[in-house]
Amino acid sequence: MVQNLTFILRRRWPLLVFLPLVVTLLVAVATPTPEGPGEEYQSTAFLAADPDQTTSVFLEQAALDIVQPPNARAAAAALERPEGDASDLVDMLTVRTDPEAFTISIRAVSEDEDEPAEVARAFAVSFAEATNGGVQQERQAAIDQAQGVLEEAQQELQAFNLANPDLGPDVPPNPDVETERQALADARNAAQQELTALQSESVPTEALRLIGVDEVERAPEPKLQLPANRVARAGMAFLVGAIAAIGIAAFLERLNPRIDDAADAERLVGAPVLASVPVIGRRQRSMLQRASLEDFNGPFAESFRSMRSHLDFLTAHEGREVEPRVMMVSAAPAEGKSTSSAFLALAYLETGRDVLVIGGDLRRPTLHRLFGIPRTPGLTSRLLEGPAAPDLADVVVRDPETGALVVPSGPSTSRITGLLNDLHHLGRAAQQGGRPTIIDSPPIVVANDAVDFLPCVDWVVVVVRAGRTTERSVKAAMQQLELNDARVIGCVMVGSLESSDAKRYYYGYYDDTDTLANRSEGPTVKPPRNGHLPLTEKEGDDGDSRRQDEVATEV
Incomplete structure (x- = not known):
């Protein structure tokens, strides 16, 4: 085994040496040395959802909609920022959901100590207002629809009664006419009940509401990040290149084996x-x-x-x-x-x-x-x-x-x-x-x-x-x-x-x-x-x- 490795090193040394060096050189030259990370601050805004009006699917969809352009533009306007800053504000955010507690957390991170709380609050408030306004609009649309159904049923019943007047007690009623009259009357009554039920419902509470914004605190450093030092990054590149070279050499040796002993x-x-x-x-x-x-x-x-x-x-x-x-x-x-x-x-x-x-x-x-x-x-x-x-x-x-x-x-x-x-x-x-x-x-x-x-x-x-x-x-x-x-x-x-x-x-x-x-x-x-x-x-x-x-x- 050692002998085979010796032969492999002897014939593959250009690959094992030059590939890591080339990768290291490319990383050292092509990638600029990043500036050392400054202190960052964070703040989190929390939105609570009404379990009676929402579902877990609603929460997941809401987490996606919070960072979409419409809400980002609304938050930028609330912060009196240009509309072009909306994408930069989104980059500051991390949105998570908690299905058990029915909450949505909006975390903002910035090097400006005063900025995270303002940005997190702006996104939470703008999205809650848009969502709650949509719920009210949906309720009013349902009432308007029920009202239209009732009016249409009443008009059909009135038109039928005019076409088929009551002839008095001396004239026996037509069974078919009376059956149809009763069906129209039932349809009107059902529409009336639907409208009454919608109107009698209490005004819905807010589907989403802001329950608080955390105080600004220093953000923890990322657990995994590229080192800022150019030499350290070059060392990592050399290690990756060496692993790649070993893999390529092993593949070539298996593809066309040599006689070593x-x-x-x-x-x-x-x-x-x-x-x-x-x-x-x-x-x-x-x-x-x-x-x-x-x-x-x-x-x-x-x-x-x-x-x-x-x-x-x-x-x-x-x-x-x-x-x-x-x-x-x-x-x-x-x-x-x-x-x-x-x-x-x-x-x-x-x-x-x-x-x-x-x-x-x-x-x-x-x-x-x-x-x-x-x-x-x-x-x-x-x-x-x-x-x-x-x-x-x-x-x-x-x-x-x-x-x-x-x-x-x-x-x-x-x-x-x-x-x-x-x-x-x-x-x-x-x-x-x-x-x-x-x-x-x-x-x-x-x-x-x-x-x-x-x-x-x-x-x-x-x-x-x-x-x-x-x-x-x-x-x-x-x-x-x-x-x-x-x-x-x-x-x-x-x-x-x-x-x-x-x-x-x-x-x-x-x-x-x-x-x-x-x-x-x-x-x-x-x-x-x-x-x-x-x-x-x-x-x-x-x-x-x-x-x-x-x-x-x-x-």
């Missing part, structure tokens, strides 16, 4: 880690510019020695009669594939064994720089240079410093048709001479060359860069290799934190003057400087004998 690499590749290469410090970066046996020491070299031992053990375990042809592959660019190829070659060379290193990355080659040799003539020269193409033996160069046999990539090309036959002959010739072959290749996700090279190799080693290689890219690469029956025997973990921890132990345990002498695997045997790569079986036998003689002479 050896267990993840083994799980995805399906093969063991053959070498855990530690992180190279700044003082040792020079050894990555030029492969050199003199600088090949320390934990960095130990990791490739361990890889060489694994390959030798596997060769013996399988009973192979010839040295293996190993291709180093990676899923994406810049994952340490070419460097691993070069330093695995040094691990072979320091034991006195010769080795052939082939630059198979034909698009962005770097292997020739690591061995300090020209890029051309190289592997593609025989394909691109036509009649002037060199012989196959001429593209094999002996590095004068390390003694490695190197085939540089040659001019860049995206076509490898015609190269496979040469690659096959180079590998077979190296095996006949008792030399292991190491082939550098382009990233599988970028180019298909590594897949085309598979018939010319025995084993494949996948290079994974801790903290950079994504699980998605490795899965895609392994899918291509498995589809073509590649034999993946292991992987190289570049930038391993476990190896970096071991490096500290290494330098702490071994004395600088005794380390190399005491830990050497025997006297360092330099490979021949003037050897050649046999291209036929006969030449291979002679070349191998010559190589052994030269090695014995140098020792």
Whole structure:
């Protein structure tokens, strides 16, 4: 867990550092420093509602209507303020209701000690008068309506009686006429009763009435507010930015997870880690510019020695009669594939064994720089240079410093048709001479060359860069290799934190003057400087004998 966090910090540090700084800078520059809050005063006016005439719904609606423009303008007029000040007065108010006590509280806050009580009273009085006046108007409207209904009923009854006069006792009444007459009379009586009831009701009390205004007192400071100090506000902005950066980084890590430890690499590749290469410090970066046996020491070299031992053990375990042809592959660019190829070659060379290193990355080659040799003539020269193409033996160069046999990539090309036959002959010739072959290749996700090279190799080693290689890219690469029956025997973990921890132990345990002498695997045997790569079986036998003689002479 700690290791994963270390890798996340290493690759996400720009986000984790710069996002909080940018947020802090924006807050510090864009937001002016507020003036310190002065003393504020408050006062509260209370309105009581008549429970017989109002409801809790009325209270809630009244709390909203108190701060509406009509009442705000009425309060401003009562305070002899311009109508434009109405919105400023509303900003001073806080209105709350108490349904149990049927009261409405209007709280006003201002830095002017004399203002809160006046404003709270003005809003309470203006709203109460408007509300009470509306109640009176509603009562009078109901009486007027009942009066109109009564007059209409009387007129209908009178008109009916005129149209149907009483003919006296000698003439029997018409039942239908009398029934309708009685209905009209009942309607008139009902209207009369309704009017009488409304008129007999006592004059309604005030629906709202002002019951008091509190004395002015100092208002308490808000519990939550932005600090007035610019530095404090910048600190809060930095904290918010840091939290946001952590959230974004976590989202990105979950969206595209990286390989951070050896267990993840083994799980995805399906093969063991053959070498855990530690992180190279700044003082040792020079050894990555030029492969050199003199600088090949320390934990960095130990990791490739361990890889060489694994390959030798596997060769013996399988009973192979010839040295293996190993291709180093990676899923994406810049994952340490070419460097691993070069330093695995040094691990072979320091034991006195010769080795052939082939630059198979034909698009962005770097292997020739690591061995300090020209890029051309190289592997593609025989394909691109036509009649002037060199012989196959001429593209094999002996590095004068390390003694490695190197085939540089040659001019860049995206076509490898015609190269496979040469690659096959180079590998077979190296095996006949008792030399292991190491082939550098382009990233599988970028180019298909590594897949085309598979018939010319025995084993494949996948290079994974801790903290950079994504699980998605490795899965895609392994899918291509498995589809073509590649034999993946292991992987190289570049930038391993476990190896970096071991490096500290290494330098702490071994004395600088005794380390190399005491830990050497025997006297360092330099490979021949003037050897050649046999291209036929006969030449291979002679070349191998010559190589052994030269090695014995140098020792």
